[in-house]
Amino acid sequence: MFVQTVCRLCSSCCPVEAEIDNGRLLAARRKSPLPEARQIPCPKLAAAPDIVYAPDRLQQPLIKDGRGTFREASWDEALDLVAERFQFFKKAHGAESVCWLRGMAADWGAPWDYANRLMNGFGSPNTIGNGSVCYVGRVFAHAAVYGAVTFPQPRRARCILVWGKNDHDTNPGAAEAILEARRNGARLIVVDPVRTPLAEQADIWLRVKPAHDGPLAMAMIHEIISADLHDADFVDNWTVGFEELRRAAARFPAEKVAERLWLRPEEIREAARLYATTRPACIIDGSGLDMQLDSFDATRAVCMLRALTGNLDVPGGDFLAQPVPARNIQLKERLPAGVGPITEAYPLFNGFSDFWGNQVQSCVTDAILEGKPYPVRMLVSQSGNPAVSLMDSDRVRRALEQLDFLVVIDMFMNRTAKMADVVLPACSCFEKTQLNRAALRNSLVVLQNQVIEPLGSSWPDWKIIFALGRRLGLHEEFPWQSAEEAIDYQLAPTGITVRMLREQPDGIHAVEVRHKKYEGAGFKTASGKVELFSRKLHQHGHAPVPFADGFPAGPISFSDQAEHYPLLGTSGARTSRFTHSQFFRIPSLAQGSKGCAVDIHPADAAAHGIKEGDRIRVETPRGSLTMPAHLFDEAHQGVIRIAWGWGELDPACNLNSLTDDQRRNPVIGTPSGRNFMCRITRIAGQNPVNPGTKAHV
Ligand SMILES: Nc1nc2c(c(=O)[nH]1)N[C@H]1C(S)=C(S)[C@@H](COP(=O)(O)OP(=O)(O)OC[C@H]3O[C@@H](n4cnc5c(=O)[nH]c(N)nc54)[C@H](O)[C@@H]3O)O[C@H]1N2
Ligand SMILES: Nc1nc2c(c(=O)[nH]1)N[C@H]1C(S)=C(S)[C@@H](COP(=O)(O)OP(=O)(O)OC[C@H]3O[C@@H](n4cnc5c(=O)[nH]c(N)nc54)[C@H](O)[C@@H]3O)O[C@H]1N2
Ligand code: SF4
Numbered sequence: 001m002f003v004q005t006v007c008r009l010c011s012s013c014c015p016v017e018a019e020i021d022n023g024r025l026l027a028a029r030r031k032s033p034l035p036e037a038r039q040i041p042c043p044k045l046a047a048a049p050d051i052v053y054a055p056d057r058l059q060q061p062l063i064k065d066g067r068g069t070f071r072e073a074s075w076d077e078a079l080d081l082v083a084e085r086f087q088f089f090k091k092a093h094g095a096e097s098v099c100w101l102r103g104m105a106a107d108w109g110a111p112w113d114y115a116n117r118l119m120n121g122f123g124s125p126n127t128i129g130n131g132s133v134c135y136v137g138r139v140f141a142h143a144a145v146y147g148a149v150t151f152p153q154p155r156r157a158r159c160i161l162v163w164g165k166n167d168h169d170t171n172p173g174a175a176e177a178i179l180e181a182r183r184n185g186a187r188l189i190v191v192d193p194v195r196t197p198l199a200e201q202a203d204i205w206l207r208v209k210p211a212h213d214g215p216l217a218m219a220m221i222h223e224i225i226s227a228d229l230h231d232a233d234f235v236d237n238w239t240v241g242f243e244e245l246r247r248a249a250a251r252f253p254a255e256k257v258a259e260r261l262w263l264r265p266e267e268i269r270e271a272a273r274l275y276a277t278t279r280p281a282c283i284i285d286g287s288g289l290d291m292q293l294d295s296f297d298a299t300r301a302v303c304m305l306r307a308l309t310g311n312l313d314v315p316g317g318d319f320l321a322q323p324v325p326a327r328n329i330q331l332k333e334r335l336p337a338g339v340g341p342i343t344e345a346y347p348l349f350n351g352f353s354d355f356w357g358n359q360v361q362s363c364v365t366d367a368i369l370e371g372k373p374y375p376v377r378m379l380v381s382q383s384g385n386p387a388v389s390l391m392d393s394d395r396v397r398r399a400l401e402q403l404d405f406l407v408v409i410d411m412f413m414n415r416t417a418k419m420a421d422v423v424l425p426a427c428s429c430f431e432k433t434q435l436n437r438a439a440l441r442n443s444l445v446v447l448q449n450q451v452i453e454p455l456g457s458s459w460p461d462w463k464i465i466f467a468l469g470r471r472l473g474l475h476e477e478f479p480w481q482s483a484e485e486a487i488d489y490q491l492a493p494t495g496i497t498v499r500m501l502r503e504q505p506d507g508i509h510a511v512e513v514r515h516k517k518y519e520g521a522g523f524k525t526a527s528g529k530v531e532l533f534s535r536k537l538h539q540h541g542h543a544p545v546p547f548a549d550g551f552p553a554g555p556i557s558f559s560d561q562a563e564h565y566p567l568l569g570t571s572g573a574r575t576s577r578f579t580h581s582q583f584f585r586i587p588s589l590a591q592g593s594k595g596c597a598v599d600i601h602p603a604d605a606a607a608h609g610i611k612e613g614d615r616i617r618v619e620t621p622r623g624s625l626t627m628p629a630h631l632f633d634e635a636h637q638g639v640i641r642i643a644w645g646w647g648e649l650d651p652a653c654n655l656n657s658l659t660d661d662q663r664r665n666p667v668i669g670t671p672s673g674r675n676f677m678c679r680i681t682r683i684a685g686q687n688p689v690n691p692g693t694k695a696h697v
């Protein structure tokens with residue numbers, strides 16, 4: 001039997017077809033319009049049955065006893081204990097002392113709305129996502145410029161500009177669309193410090209210095225405006241602040257800034273001209289723009305390129321989102337007045353959208369360790385692994401240790417779960433029905449279908465939250481006994497039901513898809529136009545025009561200590577086999593992997609007396625890690641690229657032990673963690689058992 005659903009083994013939310021026999025998941029295949037030979041395989045999806053039936057899946061609630069060992073418990077006992085702790089801390093310190101932190105796996109599903117509903121109903125404003133390091137900060141930058149996020153339309157584009165996105169390894173369906181367009185003659189520009197598979201195919205690859213995207217975008221804007229390549233009609237009719245932007249960009253002439261960006265002036269000019277003169281063109285921005293200190297303004301500047309060139313909301317350009325008019329079920333209006341969220345230092349980011357809510361995860365660590373703005377005592381960590389994924393792991397570890405009570409909801413006993421007082425076993429994405437919330441952002445509603453029964457006594461996230469809500473007295477708020485009932489309630493304003501979605505597994509458009517929507521009602525900004533100058537940001541003390549003060553100072557962590565830390569470290573290096581800290585213990589994924597490594601330029605390796613496979617230590621002022629060296633010349637000399645996520649398997653390989661969480665973007669709270677100055681030394685002894693090898697599995 002084949003069942004259509006959505007894969008959530010990473011955040012790309014690919015539509016897939018699951019093959020089931022006798023209630024067992026046999027395989028899952030991504031739906032693609034292309035013949036198999038032209039598809040890009042996803043090893044994680046191929047390993048879906050191994051992940052779902054992994055022997056170390058959590059299948060029973062666990063409670064830690066006084067001696068620090070876990071014992072199995074019933075759902076009733078575990079949920080009663082968690083609910084009792086919620087009420088205890090509410091009484092002793094106020095509801096706001098309880099915080100819910102969610103990781104990547106929750107936000108694209110309705111559980112994000114449910115967690116907000118539970119916490120708001122309980123009286124705590126602290127449901128915190130990780131959007132200050134992932135995507136949501138970018139969404140806010142789009143919204144600040146156009147009032148809505150845009151979606152690139154590469155299939156119909158004549159020119160595609162990929163900015164800090166490695167779709168080949170992170171979103172194969174999207175990469176297929178780019179490569180198909182390329183085959184059909186579209187031009188391709190890639191902005192990435194690393195030669196990715198897409199950069200390999202590009203007409204122009206701009207190997208920009210990490211964290212210098214803002215100045216590059218400004219230099220491209222300058223080139224376009226000074227060569228009169230902008231869309232003057234669109235600019236006149238639909239933008240405010242053109243003159244201010246023109247003046248700011250004039251501080252970034254290619255010949256003046258290129259060297260500081262590690263580029264040649266002509267490359268910048270050529271890329272700007274190709275993008276501006278080949279229409280329609282779309283820009284695919286990615287996580288390479290996140291996790292930078294200047295992420296917000298860099299993304300705004302990139303957004304402005306779309307507007308200047310008249311590519312907004314035209315077919316083959318960048319489509320302005322048409323959100324699905326679903327019910328907002330978060331119950332934010334129920335929060336008592338007076339107590340703000342722990343993210344209160346970022347009011348614009350907290351308030352720009354009802355959909356996303358509070359997203360500066362670093363504030364959780366501040367509140368626990370420093371009581372800023374007030375203490376958090378109890379934390380529920382759902383579908384995340386903050387011990388590994390938050391910047392500055394040593395600080396995070398201290399915070400998690402200092403908590404009075406930690407609850408983890410997960411499928412596996414990850415490093416964070418090990419520190420918990422209660423662990424609640426969650427189902428995998430194939431064991432539950434949920435609204436694919438990613439789809440709600442743009443017209444097409446798609447259902448993630450349950451295709452097999454939950455493993456052991458694991459529960460879907462929705463069931464855990466509903467049951468906990470009712471234990472907290474929120475019976476009316478959580479009346480639903482099934483995911484279907486809750487989804488029908490949320491979708492009621494659209495007229496779409498779960499039954500209809502099951503009949504149309506490719507999804508149903510909740511609104512009619514239209515281009516150039518602004519021609520009717522204008523843009524959803526304060527001025528009704530594209531804001532190249534933002535009065536609102538200005539009123540809040542932020543730069544109204546990006547980089548109007550010129551070249552940014554010190555976007556890279558520890559650059560003031562470059563004398564002792566001469567190499568530029570970058571994190572990332574996602575491979576198609578793993579999602580962040582997940583799946584390293586799945587034999588079929590681990591065995592074919594190259595393992596973790598520090599990628600280092602041969603010239604830097606030679607200067608340090610390092611050979612392929614040598615054991616090296618990487619240090620920053622925050623901490624150190626140890627990994628084997630891998631010589632590669634796909635990035636600039638002076639840059640090392642460090643494998644991401646492996647700290648889950650071995651704390652000695654934890655990338656975030658190097659990163660900084662102190663300096664943050666003032667608007668969206670992004671730490672400068674992706675790029676940092678560091679130093680390396682070859683050290684004696686054996687490499688830590690390389691997680692990719694059989695020995696570790
Ligand atoms: N230095 C550095 N830091 C980074 C990044 C980087 O590139 N470099 N990347 C950043 C980014 S973009 C992100 S999104 C974050 C990711 O940060 P996290 O979300 O903390 O990372 P994951 O390792 O994916 O952890 C997800 C956890 O959810 C569990 N899980 C999976 N599915 C479900 C489910 O349906 N329900 C429940 N309850 N649990 C589930 C998994 O078992 C896993 O333990 O890390 C960020 N941190
Ligand atoms: N296989 C796999 N797929 C995933 C995930 C995973 O962990 N594994 N995670 C999922 C999640 S939560 C996310 S957010 C997405 C992320 O997916 P992407 O948006 O593709 O992000 P990354 O792979 O982190 O980085 C993209 C590119 O940015 C480049 N980059 C690094 N620093 C800079 C910089 O300063 N400027 C520029 N211009 N580029 C830079 C990197 O070299 C990389 O090629 O992937 C999702 N899909
Ligand atoms: S890229 Fe692979 S793991 Fe991620 S959602 Fe798509 S099929 Fe699943």
Ligand SMILES: [Mo]
Pocket residue numbers: 011104133134135
């Ligand atoms: Mo992410």
